[in-house]
Amino acid sequence: MTGSNATAAEMEEALRADGVRITRQRAALLKVLAEADDHPDANELHRRAREIEETVSLATVYRTLSALESQGVVHRLAFEGAPARFETTDAPHHDHIIDVETGAVIEFRSEKIEALQALIAEELGYEVVRHRLELYCRKRK
Amino acid sequence: MTGSNATAAEMEEALRADGVRITRQRAALLKVLAEADDHPDANELHRRAREIEETVSLATVYRTLSALESQGVVHRLAFEGAPARFETTDAPHHDHIIDVETGAVIEFRSEKIEALQALIAEELGYEVVRHRLELYCRKRK
DNA sequence: TTCAATGCAAACCCTTTGCACGGTA
DNA sequence: TACCGTGCAAAGGGTTTGCATTGAA
Numbered sequence: 001m002t003g004s005n006a007t008a009a010e011m012e013e014a015l016r017a018d019g020v021r022i023t024r025q026r027a028a029l030l031k032v033l034a035e036a037d038d039h040p041d042a043n044e045l046h047r048r049a050r051e052i053e054e055t056v057s058l059a060t061v062y063r064t065l066s067a068l069e070s071q072g073v074v075h076r077l078a079f080e081g082a083p084a085r086f087e088t089t090d091a092p093h094h095d096h097i098i099d100v101e102t103g104a105v106i107e108f109r110s111e112k113i114e115a116l117q118a119l120i121a122e123e124l125g126y127e128v129v130r131h132r133l134e135l136y137c138r139k140r141k
Numbered sequence: 142m143t144g145s146n147a148t149a150a151e152m153e154e155a156l157r158a159d160g161v162r163i164t165r166q167r168a169a170l171l172k173v174l175a176e177a178d179d180h181p182d183a184n185e186l187h188r189r190a191r192e193i194e195e196t197v198s199l200a201t202v203y204r205t206l207s208a209l210e211s212q213g214v215v216h217r218l219a220f221e222g223a224p225a226r227f228e229t230t231d232a233p234h235h236d237h238i239i240d241v242e243t244g245a246v247i248e249f250r251s252e253k254i255e256a257l258q259a260l261i262a263e264e265l266g267y268e269v270v271r272h273r274l275e276l277y278c279r280k281r282k
Numbered sequence: 283t284t285c286a287a288t289g290c291a292a293a294c295c296c297t298t299t300g301c302a303c304g305g306t307a
Numbered sequence: 308t309a310c311c312g313t314g315c316a317a318a319g320g321g322t323t324t325g326c327a328t329t330g331a332a
Contacts, residue, residue, distance in 0.1 A: 056313095056314095057313070060312075063299095083295080097265060108265065113254055120254075126280055127281050131274070132275045134274075140263070140267060162331050183322080196289080199322090201287075207323090225322085
């Protein structure tokens with residue numbers, strides 16, 4: 001979103017540290033992820049990765065994204081009635097505004113909302129493991 | 142959730158007002174929805190409806206839920222990596238806590254969070270059409 | 283009587299997986 | 308060399324849809 005994405009090298013390191021091999025296909029996907037400043041879905045990532053390395057299959061894209069996700073390098077975003085979209089987890093936690101007309105995604109962060117969530121959960125005897133906050137919005141005129 | 146669900150008769154009226162016919166199958170589903178104080182998925186609603194009227198197919202459950210949803214009588218909840226769950230829209234808007242261990246769903250409402258959301262969107266030039274806030278929680282010990 | 287609603291089964295879409303081959307470490 | 312990662316195609320799971328039939332109004 002902001003150009004402050006994790007670099008491909010950083011993600012590579014995270015993968016290697018976990019004993020995961022860096023193949024041509026994965027290198028291509030990491031590059032695509034590092035350069036993405038939108039929130040592409042698997043298909044779009046596949047399309048972009050193919051421009052770098054044509055022997056990338058969609059299955060590999062999904063498998064690699066799962067690996068990256070389980071190592072906390074990538075987040076899977078599941079918006080309403082749409083295929084999952086992905087983002088690197090370079091930036092601190094944030095939530096999303098989805099433009100209902102264009103599908104554009106804007107990131108935001110509110111400490112106040114975070115604090116309120118924790119408070120509400122606590123009052124009900126829970127602690128928040130993770131949360132999801134999505135604002136489906138329209139541009140004001 | 143609270144026993145304050147819309148009654149089957151109320152939902153029937155809402156449907157009739159829109160020119161929708163009340164069949165045996167739909168009557169059964171409405172009864173099930175009215176009596177549900179959890180948040181069942183389509184399969185579970187199908188199972189329950191069949192106990193009342195055995196000739197209800199899953200297709201009809203989905204078709205009727207879509208009709209009810211588009212008339213604003215029912216909400217479709219799409220939690221992470223799980224089939225959609227449904228609730229009647231008797232109560233005012235609220236958000237959900239999902240117990241990550243049991244799958245239980247608790248409703249809550251926070252005016253403060255609602256207000257903050259509107260404010261954040263506004264600052265970014267948007268107005269909120271709808272939102273989704275889900276707290277995936279664990280019971281505190 | 284009319285035309286919406288139905289059940290069934292096939293189709294859909296996104297995602298995951300089994301298998302035999304290929305390439306990284 | 309060892310074995311993880313790969314492409315391909317098929318399977319999976321939830322949901323929708325085409326079609327001929329049934330039934331609500």
